[in-house]
Amino acid sequence: MRSYLILGMCALFLVQYFVEVKWLEFIVVGLSLVAFLGSAFKANRFPRWLGIIMMTAGIIIEWQKGTGVQGISDGIFLILPLICLLALAPLLSIPLRLSGFFHAIEVLLRNLKHQPKKLYAGITGTLFLLAPVLNLGSVRILNEFLEEIKLPSAMSAKSYLVGFSTAILWSPYFASVSLVLHYLNISFKKYILFGMGLSLLSLVVGNLLFALWEKRHPLIEPLTPAAPLEKQHQKQLMKLVLFVFLLMGSCLVVENYTHWSMIVIVCLMSILVPALYGTVTNDWKRMVSPLMDFRDRTVPMLNNEIMLFMSAGMLAFAMKGTSAANGVSRFLSLLAHQSFILFALAVMMLVLCVTYIGIHQIAAVGALAMQLNPAELGVSNVSLGLLLLLTWSISTALSPFSGLNLMVSRFAGLSGVQTGLRANGLYLSILALIGIAIISFIG
Template identity: 50%
Template sequence: MKSYFILSMCLLFLTYYFLNFNWLRYLVVIMAFISFSVCIIRAHGFPRILAIGMMGSGIALEIGQGGGIEAIVDGILFVLPLLCILTLAPLLSVPLKIGGYFKALDSFLGNMLHNPKIFFAGITATLFILSPVLNLGSVRLVDEFLSNLKLPSAISSKLYLVGFSTAMFWSPYFTSVTMVLYYLELPVGKYIFFGISLSLLSLLLGNILLVAWEEKHPLNIISTDISPLERWERNRLVMLSLYVSSLLLTPLLIEYFTEWSMIVIVSLISIVLPLLWGTFTREWIQLSPHWNVFRNQTVPMMNNEIILFTSAGLFGHAVQDTSFALMITGFLNTVAHHSFLLFAVCVMGIVITVTYVGIHPIAVVAALAMQLEPNELGISSIALAILLLLAWSLSVLLSPFSGINLLVSKMVGRSGVEVGLLSNGFYVSLVATLGILMFLFLS
């Protein structure tokens, strides 16, 4: 039943976006509160406490400032696009789970084992490409392929986090990108070149460090059993490439011609593309079980994400123009006017510190994105977006409480501190330097 509330909320919001009926505005907000309520019951631990605190504080602030019900409605509507993309994006992976696409990918990666440099590049590039579509599922997929190789846990930690994190700089299918650009009112088409540039440079840097590590710690996984891919495998890889390419180009073209919100575009694509896939391949029977898994398992497992995004969005909306928010904004504006470098270090320090102790980066990044005005800071919107996404991505790498860190920790049998700080701390410092240099250049 919970899944139906959440999915109905998403569909109602998409309908409201295009029809803009006032009664539908209130109905979708009611559905959002119902979804939040049913998710908060199932959530546990610190995320539940944090979400209740932010939701209660947000409502109290909106009422205390005289905004009342209308202000609360506006705050929820402000975050609903993010809830839509968060909920619907996993549908993009459904076609890829059918028909041997991942098996063909395994064969392709297996032919790279003879050369560590090519092997590392293949693994990280695969994560770079598939992470926007599969999210953490891309890491699980690669881990299944690598499980038989018995790689050292240190190199697995580096491979997974380098490949996954770089996609967080650029992909419109990542909530980090869509949220920051949405709040900064920056079209993806104007940003994506710079985001991809930073991602590719970070990917190159990560591979250089991986090769340097391997030279000191030889892996001994040389394979001479290189067999040509079968025809069906080559066809599947071509179809996989076309599918991913369409995911990247289609939203940019739609945004250019329609000027719709990118979050709405991506949400619509998440619904429509699997339907088109089923129509052209006539694999409806194979699609059906995966839809049931999405409805009955994937959506119900989003408790923490839904409550954190909903509460953080409302809290971020409510905290605008409060004395505390104005104090923080004033401090950062003052720092920026003295030194862009010091401003960048302060923003990254705030985000990384808050995330490292277990608070989801959305709470602080959303507040900063809504509070900071590029014109007042004297920087471009693209530069501010790069900085906020850099801080988000690196904080996720370092925090032992982040989703990717917890997943990799479980896979390699190491603690979150070992996976994040010890295995990837040097890489994080170099990427931070690279990202800040790009920020200063774009400012």
């Protein structure tokens, strides 16, 4: 029942985006509040109480601003695109699974299991391709492939975080990119080269640092040459690369010609691609099982995400224009006119402090994206967007409360602090410095 409620909410939101009927917007907001309350009973204790506190605080602040029910409705409706993205994007895993891509990846990684540097490159490279489409599901899938290999804890923590965090910088299928570009009014076409460039650079830095680390901490494995991949597996891997680039390219083309919101385009693609796959292959029977699994397992498991995303989005919206937010904005503006580097470091430290105590990045980065004016700061909107996304990526890896850190910590058998700060602190510090230098050059 909850699945139909959430999916119905997503469908009505997409209809409302095109028809723009006010009464339908209130219905969608009402459904989202029911979904929020329903998720509260099923969510884990920490996200449940954190979500309730953030949602309550956001509603109280918005009410005190004098906007009333309309302001609260606007705040919730503003975050709904991300909830729809979160719910619908997993549909893309269906054609990937049925096409045999995952088996080819599994064979590749098993072939590299005795060569740590190549295996690390294989894991991070695979996550670079899969994470933009499958989100955290990509980490879960790779860990299933690698369970028998029993990677050292440090290697798991490094490879999963480095590979996954690259996608946060550029993928339109991620809440980070969609939210920041939406709030700063940046087209994905204008941003993609900068985001992709920094993402690839971070991948290179991560692999170089691992090579140096592995020299000092050699992994005791017999040096066995990798067996060559069969042609069928090579073809599958090439098709996977082509699939990802076609998917992203399609989003760019649609945005260029329609000027629709990228979040809406991504949601539509998440529905159309599996439908197109079923039509072209005429293999609807095989799709029935994964579609039912999506309905019965994937969607109902979004309790924690719905609690955190919706409440954090409401709080970020409510904070806009408050005396506290204006004070932070003035302080950051003053720093920006003194030194961009000081401004960037202050933004990073502010977000890191907030997210390290459990507040979701959507609240911290979303509030900054809505509050800060690039023109007043003396920077371009692309530079500000890239800085906020770099900050989002770093804070996701470091915060022991982020979904990524929690999942990787469980797989690696380490604490959240060990996974983020100890295993990846040097990498994230170098990435921050390189990123700030590049962004300051862009201006």
